[in-house]
Amino acid sequence: MTPLYHDLSGETVLVFGGGSVGARKARGFDEAARVVVVSPAFDERLLSLADGDGDRDAAVELVRAAPEASDVADWIDRLDPALAVAATDDAAVNAAVESAALDGGILVNRTDVSGGRDPGSVVVPATVEDDPVTVALSTGGTSPALAKALRERIEAEIEGAGEMAALSGAIREELKADGVAPEKRREAVRRVVRSRGVWKGLQKGRSYGRQEADTVIEEVLDR
Numbered sequence: 001m002t003p004l005y006h007d008l009s010g011e012t013v014l015v016f017g018g019g020s021v022g023a024r025k026a027r028g029f030d031e032a033a034r035v036v037v038v039s040p041a042f043d044e045r046l047l048s049l050a051d052g053d054g055d056r057d058a059a060v061e062l063v064r065a066a067p068e069a070s071d072v073a074d075w076i077d078r079l080d081p082a083l084a085v086a087a088t089d090d091a092a093v094n095a096a097v098e099s100a101a102l103d104g105g106i107l108v109n110r111t112d113v114s115g116g117r118d119p120g121s122v123v124v125p126a127t128v129e130d131d132p133v134t135v136a137l138s139t140g141g142t143s144p145a146l147a148k149a150l151r152e153r154i155e156a157e158i159e160g161a162g163e164m165a166a167l168s169g170a171i172r173e174e175l176k177a178d179g180v181a182p183e184k185r186r187e188a189v190r191r192v193v194r195s196r197g198v199w200k201g202l203q204k205g206r207s208y209g210r211q212e213a214d215t216v217i218e219e220v221l222d223r
């Protein structure tokens, strides 16, 4: 399987099935996209997501309906999603979601099967995020429980990576603007992102990280 990242902002994700899996998928996508869940019944977590759930501005939309397999293509046509999620407990409906999505040229995530897939039929990975850094993890469908366990380990491992991305991204731009030769610039940025001192400094605050980074950069540029 080949991992790719998608920007779903401004797009719709259409989830069929409002049970525990549909709720998890809705929760996973609702910060990135408009999420609509179609189902005859809804998990409690979905009902609270639909209420706005505290300070999250994106509310999930719930549509109470039980589409037959033969209706699914119409729902997809009407809501025009970028991604359809098949999360009902009815295998025929899930299969109809998959074929209608693939016929319509949109992505589909089938939650009730694992293993090989047609192009356009995607797996949702376990994800760790420290904005703008995201780590996506899949076991190729073999062991979702392992994907979750590994995700929990990586969560601790990438703590502070978002700050480091912001700092090293800014340094990269500054060195470019200062006309530093590409070789030196790359070496400086590579050393900054590997420096224990910079990582530690960032834990105390952005300006401490910046100070540590400046020392590393001077060492590289003075040589």
Ligand SMILES: C[C@@]1(CC(=O)O)C2=NC(=C\c3[nH]c(c(CCC(=O)O)c3CC(=O)O)Cc3[nH]c(c(CC(=O)O)c3CCC(=O)O)/C=C3\N/C(=C\2)[C@@H](CCC(=O)O)[C@]3(C)CC(=O)O)/[C@H]1CCC(=O)O
Binding pocket: 024, 025, 028, 109, 110, 111, 112, 113, 114, 115, 122, 123, 124, 125, 126, 127, 137, 138, 139, 140, 141, 142, 143, 144, 145, 146, 147, 148, 151
């Ligand atoms: C990563 C994650 C993302 C997410 O769902 O958002 C995700 N599953 C998660 C958790 C999880 N899922 C299951 C358990 C119970 C333990 C177990 O059975 O293993 C647990 C763990 C738990 O709940 O503790 C059961 C399960 N999952 C699938 C089936 C159907 C089948 O295998 O046929 C069944 C059996 C149903 C049954 O028979 O009862 C299928 C898929 N689940 C996937 C993703 C895709 C492959 C990902 C990969 O390549 O690793 C794939 C193929 C399709 C898809 O959904 O995209 C999320 C972790 C979120 C996190 O990070 O916390």
Ligand SMILES: NC(=O)c1ccc[n+]([C@@H]2O[C@H](COP(=O)([O-])OP(=O)(O)OC[C@H]3O[C@@H](n4cnc5c(N)ncnc54)[C@H](O)[C@@H]3O)[C@@H](O)[C@H]2O)c1
Binding pocket: 016, 017, 018, 019, 020, 021, 022, 038, 039, 040, 041, 042, 043, 065, 066, 067, 068, 087, 088, 089, 090, 093, 111, 112, 144
């Ligand atoms: N991907 C995963 O991580 C994962 C985990 C567990 C189970 N599963 C699989 O995913 C499926 C759903 O699991 P669940 O635990 O959420 O089940 P669930 O029974 O809790 O939820 C199924 C939902 O689908 C709804 N539904 C039924 N018919 C529908 C229709 N025609 N249109 C729209 N919605 C309809 C039901 O009202 C219910 O809300 C199961 O088939 C299971 O095999 C996947």
